[in-house]
Structure formats: structure tokens, C-alpha cells
Amino acid sequence: MSLLRIEHLDKAFGRLLVTRDINLDIAAGERHVIIGPNGAGKTTLLNQIGGQLTPNSGRILIDGVDVTRLAPEQRARAGLARTFQKNTLFQRLSVFENVRLGVQARIGGTFDLFTAARGKPDIEARTLATLEQMGLQKLGDEILANLSYGDQRQVEVAAALAGDPRLLLLDEPTSGLSPVETRRMIEIIKSLPRHMGLLVIEHDMEVVFSIADRITVLYYGAVLASGKPDDVANDPRVREVYLGARPSNAEH
Numbered sequence: 172m173s174l175l176r177i178e179h180l181d182k183a184f185g186r187l188l189v190t191r192d193i194n195l196d197i198a199a200g201e202r203h204v205i206i207g208p209n210g211a212g213k214t215t216l217l218n219q220i221g222g223q224l225t226p227n228s229g230r231i232l233i234d235g236v237d238v239t240r241l242a243p244e245q246r247a248r249a250g251l252a253r254t255f256q257k258n259t260l261f262q263r264l265s266v267f268e269n270v271r272l273g274v275q276a277r278i279g280g281t282f283d284l285f286t287a288a289r290g291k292p293d294i295e296a297r298t299l300a301t302l303e304q305m306g307l308q309k310l311g312d313e314i315l316a317n318l319s320y321g322d323q324r325q326v327e328v329a330a331a332l333a334g335d336p337r338l339l340l341l342d343e344p345t346s347g348l349s350p351v352e353t354r355r356m357i358e359i360i361k362s363l364p365r366h367m368g369l370l371v372i373e374h375d376m377e378v379v380f381s382i383a384d385r386i387t388v389l390y391y392g393a394v395l396a397s398g399k400p401d402d403v404a405n406d407p408r409v410r411e412v413y414l415g416a417r418p419s420n421a422e423h
């Protein structure tokens with residue numbers, strides 16, 4: 172059974188159809204990357220999977236369970252976590268507190284920082300373990316606003332990762348990062364537990380080809396091609412959209 176199954180998904184904004192009959196299957200532990208030109212509908216697709224947007228028609232299933240009409244919080248408890256294209260962390264909270272909220276999102280219940288987490292050693296331990304896994308333990312007590320943009324993006328991934336999701340959605344995790352920070356983000360993504368399904372929107376082709384098991388190309392809201400990196404890269408329709416975009420030294 173697929174970890175994520177998308178069936179005949181349609182979404183329109185007014186008369187603009189931005190998701191057109193999308194069908195997609197992601198297996199448990201698969202690392203799937205979505206590419207496509209600006210405005211192709213990548214974020215709109217992710218928003219429907221995350222529950223921030225409701226499709227006009229079609230279905231979204233996680234582990235065979237229809238989540239199409241569930242709220243984001245309910246999907247989080249079903250094992251879905253995500254980051255957004257723009258940093259959406261709590262600027263006045265510490266790194267530790269931001270990541271702890273990620274653990275609590277998975278568990279559910281109240282989000283009151285000062286009562287909910289107190290006296291819950293599991294939550295604290297999981298938060299610490301995630302910070303260590305990401306190499307962020309030294310930054311735990313820092314207030315988020317004092318961190319560089321690149322470090323903040325790492326904390327965002329840490330917060331999403333903290334709940335040990337079955338499926339992690341990342342929207343352009345390397346956007347706005349320096350080359351050094353991008354390489355660090357690639358390493359972080361590659362080091363994620365292999366059992367975790369990943370759906371990543373990414374425009375940097377070096378990143379795409381270094382993390383993807385499979386790639387889907389969106390074009391004007393529809394799937395133009397989907398499959399193994401080599402097959403997608405050699406697809407004539409994809410080459411037409413991405414003239415020479417694939418780096419010659421791409422790893423798989």
C-alpha cells in the first residue's frame with residue numbers, strides 16, 4: 172500500500188485551474204522530489220496534501236486512509252509534517268522551544284508552552300535527540316530571531332522532523348541559502364531516517380538529483396512526467412521545459 176496516494180486531484184482559484192487531475196503514489200521510505208517552473212502549482216499541491224487547502228475534487232490518502240477533508244492538525248497526528256516555502260517559526264522563542272512545538276504537533280493536545288511541556292520528559296528527550304541529530308544542540312537556547320537565515324531553515328526542518336513523521340513535506344528547503352548552507356541542507360536531507368517518506372519541492376537541480384529516488388515534473392498544474400531520475404531527465408518533454416538544466420555531475 173502507498174504511504175501517500177493522490178487520485179484525480181483538481182484545484183482551481185476562481186477560473187484558474189492550478190491542479191489538473193494529479194495522480195501520484197509515494198511508497199514508504201521513498202524520497203520524491205517535485206520540480207516545475209514558477210507558478211506550476213507545486214506549493215498548491217503541497218498545501219492540499221498538508222491540509223492548508225481543500226481540493227475541488229479528487230482524493231488524498233495516507234496509508235490508505237482518506238485525509239482529503241481532515242484538518243492539518245489531524246494529518247499531523249496521522250504522521251504528516253511539513254515546512255513552508257517561507258520561514259514560519261516563532262521568532263521570539265528559542266530553538267529548543269520551536270523544535271519542541273514540532274514534537275507536540277505530532278502528539279496533539281494543547282500547545283500552551285508553559286504548561287503542556289512541563290513534566291513531560293518524553294517530549295524534552297525527543298526535542299534534544301532531534302537537535303543532536305541535526306547538529307543544532309549548541310543553538311538550543313538561542314532566540315530564533317538571532318540566528319542566520321540558513322540556521323533558521325535548519326531549525327524549521329528540525330521542528331518538522333521532531334515528531335518523527337511518516338511523511339515529511341519540504342517546500343524549497345534550500346531557497347535563499349548560500350552554497351555552503353545548501354550543501355549542509357543536502358546532507359541533512361540525506362541523513363534523514365530511511366523509513367521516512369519525503370516529498371520535497373526543489374528548484375536546485377544539484378539538490379534534486381542528489382536526493383531523489385523519483386521525480387515528478389509539474390507543468391501548468393499537471394504531471395508532465397514522473398519516474399526515476401534518469402528517465403525523467405531524458406524525457407524529451409521535460410528537456411523542452413528544462414533545457415540543459417541537469418548538471419553533468421549529478422549524483423543519484
Ligand SMILES: Nc1ncnc2c1ncn2[C@@H]1O[C@H](COP(=O)(O)OP(=O)(O)O)[C@@H](O)[C@H]1O
Pocket residue numbers: 184189207208209210211212213214215216
Ligand atoms: N491563494 C491563491 N489565490 C489565487 N491564485 C493563487 C493562490 N495561490 C497560488 N495561486 C496561483 O496558482 C498558481 C500556482 O501557484 P503555486 O502553487 O504557488 O506555484 P509554484 O509553487 O509551483 O511556484 C500560480 O499561478 C499562482 O499565482
Ligand SMILES: [Mg+2]
Pocket residue numbers: 213214215256
Ligand atoms: Mg512554490
